[in-house]
Amino acid sequence: MTVDQGSKIPHPLRPLSPDELSKARDVAFKAHAGDGIALFFRSAIVDEPKKTDLTEFLIAEHEGRIPETIPPRQVRLLYDVINNGKAQLTETVVDVDAGAIHSSKEFESRYQTSYTAHEFGQFQDACMSSEMFKSAMEEFILPENFVVTIDPWPYGGPDPEEEIPRYMQGLVYARDASKNNIDSNHYSYPLPIIPIMDIATKKLIRVDRLATGGIGDSLYPPPPGGEPKKLFENCGPAEYFPELLDQPFRTDLKPINVTQPEGASFKVHSDNLVEWQKWRFRVGFTAREGAVLHDVCYDNRPIIYRLSFSEMTVPYGDPRPPFQRKQAFDFGDGGIGRAANNLKLGCDCWKHTNFRTNRAVVTRLRELVVQFVATLANYEYVFAYKLDTAGGITIETRATGIVSVVPIDEGKVSGYGNVVNPGVMAQNHQHIFAVRIDPAIDSYVTGDTAVILEESHPIPMNPETNPHGNGYEIRRKRVERAGFADAEPLLNRVVRLEHSTKKNSISGKNVGYKLVPSATQLMLADDKSVQAARAPFAKHHLWFTGYRDGELWAAGEFTNQAPREEGGVKTMVERGDWFVDDGSIDNANGVVDGEAHDDDTADGGKRKEE
Template sequence: MTDRRHPLRGLTPDEMKHAAAVLKKTLQQNAGGSTDNIRFQHITLDEPPKALLLPYLDAESAGVEPLKRPWVPRCARITWSHVHERQDCETVVSLDTEAEVTHIDHQAPQHNGLDRDEVIAATIAILTDPAVVAEIKKFQLPENVAVQCDTWPFGTDLSSKEDDPKLIQTILYARAPHNHLESNQYSFPIPISPVYDPFLKRVIRIDTVATGGKEDGLKHNTVAPEVALKHLVENEYHSDLQKGNLRKDIKPLLIVQPEGVSFTVEDETKISWQKWTFRVGFNWREGMTIHDVRYDGRKLFYRLSMSEMTVPYGDPRSPHHRRQAFDLGDAGAGITANNLSLGCDCLGTIQYFDGCLSDSAGEPYKAPNVICLHEQDNGIGWKHTNPRTDVAAITRARILVVQSIITVGNYEYIFAWHFTQSGAIEFETHATGILATSLIDKGKTSFWGNVVSPGILAANHQHLFCLRIDPMIDGLENTVIQEDTVAIPYSRQENPNGNAWKVVKTPVESSGFADAAPEKNRVFKVVNEKKINAISGSPVGFKVVAQATQLLIADQCSTVRRRARFAEHHLWVTKYRDGELYAGGHKTNQSHDETGGVFDAASRSENVRNTDVVVWQTYGMTHNPRVEDYPVMPVEILTVALKPVDFFEKNPALDVPPSTQSINKSVLVGQADQS
């Protein structure tokens, strides 16, 4: 059965069930019959080793029919818990042989992330816990107010012990006192934080939350609970709750593709468009992934993925200091992926991709429309007007967009890969959604954030992302080159007019890191030193173009920083190893240190010249909130681009047909629409 499915296609529901059965059987054999102790978290495809997969992909690219391509093993990776031991494990099983392939045992203090069923169960248990109910009562909320509970991974805490149990911290909110289900809870934070043990299934303590301002420093305030929330007001984002105040002067704008789309999708996940071919993948942790990217048959990227992100908050007061989410490792970009809908998340002619995930019983379920695919007009591609003839040569830039949107509690991220006609790939990260809020006493302001609504403190925070780029520029033997543009001092010999500069190229020889240096126009290129561009005489390559954004601010000795070493530098270069996919380490939840992440990989000091390298690009935003970011935040966008540099022998978009009115059918204002 499995030998006919493409090795990059996710597990089928049957394969998931098969994998769960194999694990149960293995454990039954070990534990003498009982499987009571097993709680499933995730069952997903364990991608094959590159040494086996790449020959398969090369055969596919060469047109070899599926059954004649090299054999590739089919394995499933299962994340699961020993419930009684309160321990988290991970096991890879072979679907071919039904044997255990690898097993990772519990590694204190790290835990697996929180799964969906765990979060739902926690929420119910916390909101019905008598001690929690009693505490909430003290705030004298109006009768018809619903209290809601946001679960958070239990982040940094210097008081943690190595044998810490798995914990969930929570933030409680009230909904505005009416019955609309979409009323914005984040304007009504209740300053208590129950801490819950998901294995014991009970609240182990209730922390009180600091609500003071500049005046109070780090001290907890002493406002009486019956007045603590009185200054809060509704601040709604949902259109139903705008009291009819919606704009009425925005006319429809439609994207129409009368002849359909320019892309094709084969075998469910293989996409071809404008000389590009690639596979799209999906898993619970990374969400959308991109594989086997080729242009006109030439190899470019083996795998592209959002590897990890961390969101540390800058409020030092307890328990605010514990807010540091790893939204992939702790939550999962697949689990939190939105069900995208037509006409909302993108316009035009859209193709959706479903995912398949599994629940705590190991049962598969469909995650519908988790990825969308469509084309966009992206403005002018290139233009030149010949001043002698006034003839304009102009093309539109069409792009292909592969997009996924995740909701991690209050916050949204839009991830979108843009494939262009000029040989570049861009990865866009859009941040939107609702700020994490906490209560601040009436009339106070804070060093640690901004008051964005009466009584609502939006804490300063960072979003630090790490994009994993696994290149194969005309083959696997690649080198990363740091290229700086450096002034040459005035000299009669070399720079007699003082106008010249030099381009200094430094190949990265050993695995490690480098930082952005926009003052030197620093560029990082991945090149194939054995393939020389016939025009320029330079090695063919792609450059990684990212904004030089602020790195992790937290103190050198802080747990925040120790957990997220990947966010200490902009660019990391490591030697490829199978399975080394996560910048922040394999397990991030309750980690005290980044373990098995990019820092460890770089620390191996391996040769990375003319070999199979991986590039990790860290970028982010320091978000000291504006009032305008509330109650829902306009998108902020960051882009990382992969652009050919002397890879082609001329502008690859030269053959895009000219932009003409006969095709594009634009109209003048006041003219009748021609559509």
């Protein structure tokens, strides 16, 4: 379509208007007109133009000229065509300017699109009215004033021999209704059954029973029968809404007011263009992806054409059937955009929304930051200890200031750095920091603190313990002797600093803190180099050493002009301290040194945390 040079051109990525949605709907209805035919609409989004067409438009937009042509305005509809009780999933693209269908296709029955909020919302009532579900509930006795609450879930992956239509499963809980508050937290009280429903008929197919045993017990539940089982006799509530909490709120925090007397520094235009400082981009939104960024530019220079989250999968590691099916794809199964909360001023630091009542409750996190900044020649280094109201500790390092430069012949480039000005090169280099942690977990007594390496490992599929292949196990190994380790994200390796004997009253596990080592790149200098000899601490993410008074330095006390480390963590490890308590001086608490670094080029450092 040729553009009138005197007109204001609407952007192809602007949000759909109510009028455009109505036009697209009417075109679809007209195409399927007939006796007994109904349409169930699942989604309607902007049909994004072809990249070649949109790119031409964007180039003209950024050059400040009117493009010669603009892509057609199209709406992509996804809906069921319902005829004689049977549903045919159909996708139709409508050109709303022309009032005509651009394209349309039908999907085979084996393709199951995402559930809608309407489908999820039907599950509880259908279950509660089912005689099959009522019969299953007769196997249990709930405390007085408890009512059943069911979370609808995607069915998950079927077993290989299963050929199923559109199913949904439900995770069953009970809610304490004694306080007459519908927002009471039902997740405190799970029931050992999972009902399965056919979405098309709203009929229950079966109710799966769940194994509830522990280590060494069967993967499978016992058969139904016998006396009804009393549930939740010793369970307590885990409420989070303010009016349901037994403990009083903290009263020793004074208000913090953040104001912008001259308004916000960013601007959001009516066609979803966002401008802030030198940044410029457009915000889109889809039912599946949620927020999408288009045409992300800095100083009018494009950086990203389209930026989005494409999927998230949540597989659970319990191998007991039917938990092998408990794997949600939150984008493709339900649509993350459909589940997005509406923004509310002051209500998006952290919040949990009860989807049944649409009520959100907020918990704010505050941090006390102890920070100092040091200037060393061209660099500023920022060191911060952050202590938060949830008991967490974050140790942060940041590097800023001016890059370190050396001369370079004008017109030349180097593999060892980046030219930042004619004749000036910033060299590639690393910043590697060490943090020393001397733990005293719930005790100052020597030997009370244990250092544990914990990892998550897959369990090979086998008929005895992991018949469906979804199980994995947590492996723990106590650090008994001075040594070192590295971060391993493939195993989710973490360090647990635990009290040796004190247990958490709920989980039964040792009380402690978890240290998450950053999987940063280690020192790149060769092991035989002087650089490596002077700072062996930079060759591993974690060092475990025995405590000695005055031993505070990862690279030893004297580093200036030293050809190699003396008295640092390498030396400490080589003496072979054991972390057991037999009364000798060598058997003291372990000390953990963590390493983090920045890789610096002319583009600036990458901030890391440890």
